[in-house]
Amino acid sequence: MSGMGVEAGAQAARSRALAVLRIRSRALAVALLPAAAAVVLLVGGATGHLNGEGWHVTRWIVSVVALLALLAAAGIALVVARARPAMSPTVGLTEQSAPDLYRMVRDLADRLDVPAPSAIALTPDCDSWLEDRTHRAHGPPRPPESQDETSGVAGGRGFRNLRRALGFGRAGGRAGSPALAGAGPYRQSPHRPSGAPVLVIGSPFLWWMRVGELRAVLAPVVAGTGPSAHPDIAAARRFVRGLDAAVAVTSAPTRGPVTRMVLACVGWVARLLLRSCRGHAGEMERGVAAAAAERAQAVDYGLRIVAQEQVGLAYAGWDRLLTRVALPAWRMGRWPSRLDAGVVAALTELSRRDRLAEGFASRLGERPACDLLEEPGAVDEAASLLAARLFHGGPPEAGSDWAPVDWSEYPDEVVDRKWRTDAARLHRVLDALGMNRSSGPAAVGTEGPTLSRVIEHLTGTGTGTGTGTGTGTEAGTGRDDAPVTQDDLDTHDTHDAQDTLNTHDSHRVVDDDAMYGGEDDDGGGVANERSAALAAGLSAELAREEAAAPTARAASPAGSAGQGGPDTALLDDGMLPLFPLQPPRTGRELLTDHVTAMVCCAATDTAGASPGLDWLDGPSLLINGERSADLAPRVLRLVENGDPTPLRDWLLHLGIRPEKPVRLV
Known part of the structure; x- marks a missing residue:
């Protein structure tokens, strides 16, 4: 480890923190x-020095x-003082639920000569970081005897509360203050309450990585608790977080x-104030990261290079899963209740298919990091x-x-x-479009939903009264693959179909012309007329189902025994999902x-x-x-070009x- 490198990064971070504190002092x-000025006057x-009417x-x-x-x-x-800083939603881990993990992190902090994190939490993402949760809104209620000290700025201790809200106080001491007393350069005084940040670990890491790899990956993260314990850096961060929350x-x-x-x-x-200290705060965080990375080189540096490959692989497997x-x-x-275990299965399958990943499966014989938990499930x-x-x-x-679903039940339940x-x-949309049942010779006497009905509609060989279900209708329109509008759908002669369409149109939440009228295959739409009409109906039907779905309940889930549940109390249902997976x-x-689902039902x-x-x-x-x-390209050929030959050959x-x-739900 280069002591000069660590000292240089820490000094750069401290100088930037002092710049942020100077902005606070000027404010x-x-x-x-x-x-x-009023006191002087x-x-x-x-x-008697300033007398007179003026x-x-x-x-x-x-x-x-x-x-x-x-x-x-x-x-x-x-x-600023009462605003609640942003906190990442995580799953809290108590020391009773993960004693070995806490022991490993404390041992790592001792080797790095930095304070140990105050707690450990898991996040469903492939990343790890330190998060400050010392704000009183993030912790348990304060004792009754101490509530009068922070009751507001109007009491007898209002000026001290004002200084504390702006970031002044014990945490804003200098390097020579008793807050820095201790064995290591970043040790805190035992007389001061611990303000160490929380270590947030990506849950996929615990299942895919081995114990040694996890320790190597967490080394630079845990090393960041050292600069975080410096009073100037802590005060600057507290000031910036308070402004952001305000x-x-x-x-x-x-x-x-x-x-x-x-x-x-x-x-x-x-x-x-945020604009004034934005540049200094960014440089301060870069200095903290540089100092932490330099300090972490003393622990498992060679293994960390190999472990970084597992980080990228775990991210790819997690995203795919x-x-x-x-x-x-x-x-x-339904929600799969063993996503982290699924990452291991997905990456193992990848190692079986991809020759470049063959070496990764051999690691599975070592002890996984999830063994550090008492109840991994x-x-x-x-x-x-x-x-x-x-x-x-x-x-x-x-x-x-x-309801939760296990991986063994996934094929049948999902x-x-x-x-x-x-x-x-x-088939509901086909009914709304006025498409009759299959009319081929093999369909005589059959009732119920069939795959032939779908193929006939997309190829224009059916006998339905709806638009796009016959070649004569397509030829009579005089249009070249123009999408069907709602006005075209309203011209059906059958009264039952007309009633169905009126009901369908009364709940319509999308404009079919705007969505599909100007799109072609390259833009994600459907150029075929019959396919466009069917796709428009499916979009409207799906949107109506999503609008009618029950809203998320606001109750918090009960935590499992020995470990905390998800920290979702701070989530606003109106903001969810925070990270949509797909457009x-x-x-x-x-x-x-x-159409693929219909083919699979017929095959089953x-x-x-x-x-x-x-x-x-x-x-x-x-x-x-x-x-x-080999099913997907054949279905695409039918949907985009109206050519059923490849799919019919495959079925035959x-x-x-x-x-x-086929049997429907």
């Missing part, structure tokens, strides 16, 4: 300047201005013009529920419409239900998914196929125990009978 000086009048009027004016300035400063300080408070919608005007003034001052596997389940009202379940809430906006607790739900929606699906994607009901789970691609169709990978080869009705 306080500006607030106190009118009061100082009052003392001058009392001693000085008397000046004293009154300056005193009023000083009083208003002090009230404004006290109000701004009160908003800006968030003033930006929130409020009632009453007076309240909005007051908060607008407070927000203007807070933004002005969320978008391909978890997202379909979330849309079905309970922690994984809590992290999985939090991931569903953050990335999909699901309810905060399990219920009848939001894949099969998804296929049949999509197939049922597809809204286009009409072509929706139609392709629904008539050819003995079964639903399956592919760890890298999500829901899959298993034929004779093997995953079918596998013995799938499209004229047979």
Whole structure:
């Protein structure tokens, strides 16, 4: 370890922190300047040096201005002090639920000669960081005997509360103060309450990484507690976080013009101070990171290079698992309860398929980092529920419409239900478009939803009365692949179809012409007329179902025994999901998914196929125990070009009978 490098980074961070504190001091000086002038005038009048009518009027004016300035400063300080800084939603880990993990982190802090983090929490993401949660809004309620000290700025200790709100106080001492007394350069005094930050660890790391790899990855993160314990850096961070929280408070919608005007003034001052110290705060954090990285080189430096490869691999596997596997389940009202364990399965499957990843599977014989937890299953379940809430906006607790699902139940509970739900929606839209049942020779005497009905509609060989269901209709319009509008749909002669369309149109929430009229295949739309009409109906039907879905409940989930539940009390349901995984699906994607689901239902009901789970691609169709990978291009050919030949050949080869009705939900 280079002591000079650590010292240089720490000194750079401290100099930037002092620059931030100077901005804070100047703001306080500006607030106190009118009061100082008023004191001078009052003392001058009392001693007989500033007498006369002019000085008397000046004293009154300056005193009023000083009083208003002090009230404004006290109000701004009160908003900054009471504003709740942003806190990442995490799953808290108590020391009883992860004693080995706490022991490893403390041993790592001792080797780095820095304070140990005050607590450990998990986040459903592939990242790790330190988070300051010393604000009283983030901790347990204060004892009753100490509440009078922070009751406000109007009491007998108002000026001390004002200084504390602006960041002054014991934490703002200098390097020679008793707060720095201790064995190491960053040790805190045992007489001062611990203000060490919380160590937030990405939950996928615990399941994919080995114990040694996790220790090597966490070394530079834990080393950051050293600079964080410096009083100047801590005071500067507290000041910046308070300003940021105050800006968030003033930006929130409020009632009453007076309240909005007051908060607008407070927000203007807070933004002005933030702009003034933004550059210094950024350079301070860079200095802290540089000092932490330099200090961490003394611990497992060689292993850290190898562990960084696992960080990138875990991120790729986690992203693939969320978008391909978890997202379909979330849309079905089910949430996989073992997402972190699924990362291991997904990356193991990747190592089996990709020769470049062959060496990663050999690591699985070593001790995984999740063994440091007492109840890995309970922690994984809590992290999985939090991931569903953050990335999909699901309810905060399990219920009848939001139930957990195990990986062994995923094919039947998610894949099969998804296929049949999509197939049922597809046939409802066909009914709304006036598409009759299959009319081919093989369909005589059959009733119910069939795959042939879908193929006939997309190829224009059906006998339905709806637009785009016959070649004569297409030729008679005189348009070249123009999408069907709602006016075209209203011209049906059948009264039943007309009633259905009127009901469908009364709930319509999207404009089909605006969504599909100007799009082609390159833009994500559907150029084929019949496909465009069907895609528009599916989009409207899906949007109506999502609008009618029950809203997320505000109750917090109960934590599992021995470990805390997700910290979701600070989440606003209106802001969820915080991190959407995918943009809204286009009409072509929706139609392709629904036609694929109909084909899979036909294969399951008539050819003995079964639903399956592919760890890298999500829901899959298993034929004779093997995953079918050649279905997607054939469905796309049918959807985009109206050519059913490749799909019909595939169905004939596998013995799938499209004229047979399928079972829907």
